[in-house]
Structure formats: C-alpha cells, structure tokens
Amino acid sequence: MTRTPVIEACGLTKQFNSFTAVDGIDFSIFDSECFGFLGPNGAGKTTTMKMIYCLSPRSSGELSIMGMDPERQPVAIKSMIGVVPQDNNLDPELTVAENLVVYSRFFGIPRKVYKERIEELLEFMSLDKKRNARIKELSGGMKRRLALVRALLNKPRILILDEPTTGLDPQVRHLIWEKLRQLKLSGVTMLLTTHYMEEASQICDRLVIMHEGKILLKGNPHQLVQEHTPNYVMEFSFNGCMVRPEKLAEKYACHIEIYGNRCFVYADSEPVLNQIRTDTKIDTRIIRTSNLEDLFLRLTGRGLHE
Amino acid sequence: MKTALPGCAWRIFSVFLRHKKCYTKHLFANGFPPFIEPLLFLAAIGFGLGKYVDTINGVPYSQYIAPGLLASTAMYTSTFELTYAAYIRMEFEKIYDAILSTPIGIKDAFLGEILWAGAKGFFFSSAVLIVITLFGLVKSPFGLLAPFVGFLTGVSFGSMALVVTSYVKDINNFNFYITGCCTPMFFLSGIIIPLDQLPEGLRVLSFFIPLTHCVNLMRELILGSFHMSGIIDLVWLMLFIPVAVSCAIYRIRKRLIV
DSSP, X not given: OOOOOSEEEEEEEEEETTEEEEEEEEEEEOTTOEEEEEOSTTSSHHHHHHHHTTSSOOSEEEEEETXXXXXXXXXXXXXXXXXXXXXXOOOTTSBHHHHHHHHHHHTTOOHHHHHHHHHHHHHHTTOGGGTTOBGGGSOHHHHHHHHHHHHHXXXXXXXXXXXXXXXXXXXXXXXXXXXXXXXXXXXXXXXXXXXXXXXXXXXXXEEEEEETTEEEEEEOHHHHHHHHSOSEEEEEEOTTOOOOHHHHHHHHTOEEEEETTEEEEEESSHHHHHHHHHHHTOOOOOEEEOOHXXXXXXXXXXXXXX | OOOOOOOHHHHHHHHHHHHHHHHHTTHHHHHHHHHHHHHHHIIIIIIIGGGGSOOBTTBOHHHHHHHHXXXXXXXXXXXXXXXXXXXXXIIISOHHHHHXXXXXXXXXXXXXXXXXXXXXXXXXXXXXXXXXXXXXOOOOGGGGGHHHHHHHHHHHHHHHHHHHHXXXXXXXXXXXXXXXXXXXXXXXXTSSSOGGGSOHHHHHHHHTOHXXXXXXXXXXXXXXXXXXXXXXXXXXXXXXXXXXXXXXXXHHHHHHOO
16 A cells, blocks of 8 residues: 655755754655654754744755645645644633634634534543633643643644653653544644653654754664664663673673663673673663663763753 | 635734733723823823923914824834733743744734734724813814824834844843834924924934824824825825835744744
C-alpha cells in the first residue's frame, strides 16, 4: 500500500542570520500516525514545528502540508491544524470558556457549533468544572489540558504538540498520553516534540532524532533501539572500584561509555553482564534492557549542548 | 467535517472582538477615565485659567479648548492601547503567538488591532462629547459627527504607536515616545494654544502633526464654524492614514515573523 504523506519536507532549512537552526532535513509524515521529533534543547525541533504551522517562513527547501505550500496557503493550512505551543500562551484576561469562544471565532466556527464543541471538549479533558475560572487560578496541568482543548476546537487533521508534558506531574502526563492515544485512534495525525524518551516510546509510531539542526536517525522507536544499541546495559560508579574500563571492553568485547564517574557497559546478552559483574566484583544492581534514552545519549552525546 | 475558511473581513473582526471582550469585562473601571478626565481638565484649564484669558477668535476659552479634548483623548487612548498594552500582549502574554497559529495572519491581527484603536478613539471622544454637551459647550448639531473624527484619530495614532512598538525592546522605552512625541504634539496641535500664536517654525511643524488636523476638524464640527481649510485637514488625514497603517503592518511583520 502506498500512502501519500500528509506532511512532506525535502531539504528543509531555516537560517537566522548566520545561524542555521534547521539544516536541510527530509521527512514524510503519513495520515493518522504519531510522529516524534526528539532532540536536546536547540536541536531545531520548535523551529521545524513553526515552519509547519506557517509561523516562520523557511529559508530554503521544500515543505508541503496536505499538498499545500505554507507560504501560499497559510489560511487553509492553519484552519486544519491544532497547535499546543511550548508556553501555553492562554489569554490571561479571559476565563477558560471565554478563551475558547474567542479562539473558536478566529477559526470562523459558527456560534451554535462552538458552544456545543466547547462543552464536549471541556468534558473530554475533565475541565468542565473550571469553565468560569480565570487562567491564573489554574494549575500547570490544567493550563496544559486547556491548551489541548483549544487546539482541538477546529477538529484538526494535524495536531502539533510542542513538548506537551514538560513540567507536568506523572498523573497529568499519563492522562495527556491517554487522550493523545484516543485522538490518534480517531484519525488525527500528530506531530510531537519532546526530550522525554519515555513519552516518545509511549506514543510515537515513528520518530526522528535531531541534533544541531540535522536528523541523525529516523524510524520506529523500538526498532531503532534494537538496531542501534546492544540489548542490555549495566551501570556502576567508579567509587571504590578498581576496574579499568578499557580492559573490560577488550576482554569481554562489550561497548563501554563513561560519563563523570559513572560507567555504562553495553552487551547483547544479560549473562555476559552478569559474568562481568562476578569476575570484577563490581558492586551494582543495575543491569537493565537498553532504551531510547541510551540511544539518544549515544547519538547526541552526554554533555550539555547549551 | 470541513468548515468554510474564514474570510478576511471576519478574521480582522474576530481579533477586534477579542479586544472588545477583554475591555468590556471591566466596563466600569475602563469607562471611568474618559468621563472624568475632561471634567478635571475643563475645570482646571477651561474655567480656572480661562478667567484670565480673553476670548479666542470670538469664542470663550473653555469653549475653545473643549473640542480639542475629544482629539487628545482619542490620541492617548489609542496610543496606550498599541504601545504598552500591545507590547504586553506581544512579549509577556504571547497572545499574538496564539492568535497567529489560527487562520489569522499578521495583517488580519494588526488591522484588527488598529480597528480596535479606532473604535476606542470613537468611544472615548463620544464620552468627552457627552461631558462637554452637559456644560453647553457644543454649538452645532454637526458635533454628533465628532466621534468619527475620534475614530480617524485613533486609527492614525494606533498605527503610529504600532510602528514604535515594533522597534521597542524594553517596555520602559515607551516613555521616550509618550513624553518625547505625544506630549509635544498635544501642545503644538492647537488644543490650548491657538496655532497663529505659535512662532513661525512651530506653526509649520504643527501642519505635519496629525493631531493638528484632528483638532481642527473637531472644532469645526462642534462649533459649527466651517472653513475651506477643513477640507485640507480631511484630505491630510486621508492621505496619512493609509501610509501609517501600511508602515505599521510592514514593521510589525518584520518584528514578529522571523
């Protein structure tokens, strides 16, 4: 089955004066999938999102959204997109319901339709009791849920989520993930930026890992981990441990990474790691399956990027 | 389900409606100043200082200054709306980022802003008109048209304010514009000092101040004393407004779209 992409980018580039924020990236996003953009701060994720929702014109390359050019048909494109931006930017002068009414009007939604839809969505995100609350009375999690309600008012075909759960408590994060899964089932195409690896593995069908404006890897999160990292990791600290890591790597043919005084030993099978632990008398209980975060850190480095 | 795309006029109007909603939420607090300020001004300058001033062009001093107050109040309200208030919406509340991720474009959003500034000019000058009518300072039924001049004043100064806002990097810098530009305009526009009393250089300068033409038009309508020069004032504004609005949209686009 050949599917036509909903969003297609080819050599997409964004420059700010001499700084290249997005450096010639290619990707295709298909109908009803959840597509993730992962990367450290400053990788170019948000800039890519802004080019997609027509807020920032591209410097070069091709970008097509539902077959349209964001520079030529922004009104048509934006009317089919819902955006949950990084900072909620809700209107603090208005109440919860007023925010939604004002926003519905920007889309030209008729009064009868939006009145009903607002009630439906407030209930969907369990905000119906906060209808008349002022924005500053809401908790961080409620603001985020309201931003999501606002993004759904126009029944978008594409939902753009820029770090949807950053700074939220685990209950709200899981609630938001649950709602996003429901939306995906209803056929909404989702684009998500995040630097939470758990979030990406929970809800993304496919993702790209970005670093310094470029795409380093793309694919299904579970397959990527399988293909690009050994299956198991043992972690230990050097405190009171006389092991020389380079010796270990040589002797057991495993991959080793060191960050500060923390050592990560990668191997394809668990018994190998158990063997190393017994042989070297390393005092650690952490032998686990490798995950997206290991892959991410290997690709983008463990140091800070800012 | 597919909804029809919102047309350009609706997009602009929906931004206008957002501002109207925020403003009318605190109608009493927001509606208070335009009624009280002209009262204070008339009491202090018109009736107080006016005792020591002879008539100007055959008109008592309080009656001479009253029409100008409609223009100055429209200038100040639209200026504050699109300097401080717009800056807060842009930099602190990030309202425009939210608005621009809907079908609203830069042009729609800021034509909506300017339209709102014009509407505030209209309502504020209407409030002053009511006050000065109560004092018996309106001499002609054409005075009822004065709020429309208030609208033009609001649009002119709203656009100018937006150009200033597009350059400002710190909210305190607006002081330079308000004190450095708006206050001198207030004194040089013939509201309290007749233009023909000004030195030659300042009189020429006053011709290039939009407020001068707004004041002239207000005075003609309210006092019912029409001159040929009124046409020049109207034409001046009609030429100025499209230029000011275009500059404002051009500048704010440069600031917001990177």
